[in-house]
Amino acid sequence: MIEKEIQMKTPPNKFELSFEFFPPKTTEGMDKLRETRSQLAKFNPEFFSVTFGAGGSTRDRTMDTVLEIQHEGFQAAPHISCISSSKAEIRDLLLAYQAQGIKRLVALRGDIPSGEVSAGDFRYASELVQFIRAETGNHFHIEVAAYPEFHPEARTPAADLQNLKRKVDAGANSAITQYFYNADAYFRFVEQCDALGITIPIVPGIMPIYNITQLARFSSICGAEIPRWLKMRLEEYGDDMTSLRAFGVDVVSELCDTLLAWGAPSLHFYTLNQAGTISNIIHNLSE
């Protein structure tokens, strides 16, 4: 199989898109991200978001990347994770973003780092959302995380749904999901949210398939299921990365088509700072 050539026709405008980056560590990484951004900008995204290392480890790099995106004229949404941070640290960050005219945040707890960790002032993302609203009123549009296949630490599915409700009651405007490959898990989750009176948009997070080892590692950490049929098909490609990625593009395009056809409000892509595979997927959707 040969990966489809990207032939951009009219950028699709039937649905909203957003793209997530991580803040690069090197100048080469920053250059590569600029190139990625210019390719993805053709799709008129609603915003670009930039991740934040738990405990503030990428604080400056996240800020620099976000400001660069904003100066290019795009809406930039920094992620903020609160685990092992103090209220004073988060307050400073909010003030800095507010002063720079940033209007959207992705508010998270963050993964609990292994080893010695300072406790911090926040236990859960709902407390962060509450704090952001108390400190900055309605300045920010706040996105939070949601888990159609449930967060790995959740005591029960119902408890995890209640957690999303707490984040919404605290002031979240919309949610982005952890990635998944079972569309049914998303639809069932949205139905359950609806039954609980959670009416904010719940945007599917889409993870393109680049590499089976990397995907299996991410999935074991975040609890996203790789269905057996998909895992077996991917393993069958062995080292043939071209065919694996072409197959991945087909699978993820179909997933996106199904999600949009059945009412997903928009799509949020986990880009891993790469544009090619995602462009192919979106190109398929615009046909």
Ligand code: FAD
């Ligand atoms: P929370 O909503 O606080 O939930 C964490 C766990 O605690 C859940 O199991 C929940 O059910 C449980 N819980 C919550 N409240 C209570 C309560 N009162 N009592 C008992 N249990 C409770 N991580 C980063 O470090 N940086 C990033 O930039 C980043 N970006 C992300 C973007 C998206 C779209 C997503 C989906 C995840 C992202 N993550 C990021 C990962 C995220 O930080 C982890 O999944 C983390 O483990 C949980 O974060 P949360 O905001 O969902 O936490």
